[in-house]
Amino acid sequence: MQSSNKLSQCRSIHVLLFDNFSNHCLANAIEPFRAANTIARQKLYVWEHFSLPGGKVTSSSGLPVETRPLAGADQRGDYLFIMPSYGYGDLSNPKTSQLLRAAHRRYATVAGMDTGAWLLAKAGLLDGRKATIHWDEYTSFMEAFPDVMAVEDRFVIDGGLATCGGASTTFELTLELIRREHSPMFALEIAALFMHGDKLDMRDPLQRWSADALVRSATALMRRNLEQPLTIPELARQLRSDQRSLEKRFRDEMKTTPLSVYRGIRLREARRQVELTRLSIAEISERCGYRNTSAMIRAFRQEFGHPPGHYRRTS
Known part of the structure; x- marks a missing residue:
């Protein structure tokens, strides 16, 4: 947050x-x-x-x-x-x-x-x-x-x-x-609104573009797998990288871990659905990869400072 x-x-x-x-x-x-x-x-x-x-x-x-x-x-x-x-x-x-x-x-x-x-x-x-x-x-x-x-x-x-x-x-x-x-996560959230960097490029995931190409490809893959989140080793495998290299790139580019970024992406999608849809909190939790609604609510409050209900009332 x-x-x-x-x-x-x-x-x-x-x-x-x-x-x-x-x-x-x-x-x-x-x-x-x-x-x-x-x-x-x-x-x-x-x-x-x-x-x-x-x-x-x-x-x-x-x-x-x-x-x-x-x-x-x-x-x-x-x-x-x-x-x-x-x-x-x-x-x-x-x-x-x-x-x-x-x-x-x-x-x-x-x-x-x-x-x-x-x-x-x-x-x-x-x-x-x-x-x-x-x-x-x-x-x-x-x-x-x-x-x-x-x-x-x-x-x-x-x-x-x-x-x-x-x-x-x-x-x-x-x-x-x-x-x-502000923060890399905040900029990533803005980029996602415009689908910037959302295209996966598997030809050479270690090449550098304006930002780190591996990180951009990883976050795009995360956004495509919200309901059934990938493990970090599986994420690395699909990107034709190894887990250690992936985690190093995230530390260099995002100042945090891939797991933390993945969690942030899922919670931001939950916030978007809370504000823009009438889906129940339980269904939103399921769509964002949380099998336990209470766990999602706790993570949501920790990330944004308020529970989902607050955002729904004030949206």
Whole structure:
């Protein structure tokens, strides 16, 4: 269960948009935080949209978004997300650089999404730091900014600066920010809402992707086997791994054991069914792998701080 003190802190997100921004990128940046609020049943994150002059900004697909002006405003917050997408070359000018340097001092984390790394690099904020960018622009980025340690990763977090390569990697970056702010289990629950990392890949379960591929495959297999939970040795066998390697990967990636994660996934499914269905608690227990309803209720209370009935009454 996440710490109640940590969950009670509300973080502010300011999104800096430019004309022809990617609507896909914007949605992937904000939806995980919206899901975090929904799952926690409290406002963990709030967000606002900004542009340099303010007013209406239109995405590359024609979606209009009303924004507040960032220029000249003394805005402060926890996160500033920069989304230029198309036309970033024309935006790389002294005025934009000056505003970004000033903004960097007012936000705990500044993230360049899609081609946002180009604007951060132009402002000198990435000198001596690791960074990445949309892969179509990677070579040009590396040549234009030799003082930046360009890497071909899906996202990079270096101190208070973050960069990622596009819409899908924006989603992964925001999940990582949530994971660092709360817990790996909380981020995993959010990822499951969007079926992120839900596809099993048995070809090479030990390869690394944005997160550990073996862990992602394992948690996907767990979600597919709730009513009849697998033993950890059987889970490892189906993933073509050995139990020791599986447990080590979970300790490295999730800071806990596979058994603990499996239990958390089953209990979160129980909570979802309690809130969204009229099934009896006994039937929910059965569907989530508990043959003893009392045992499920005790585990539920320990995980979430309240029994299932509390969640059903207040949902």
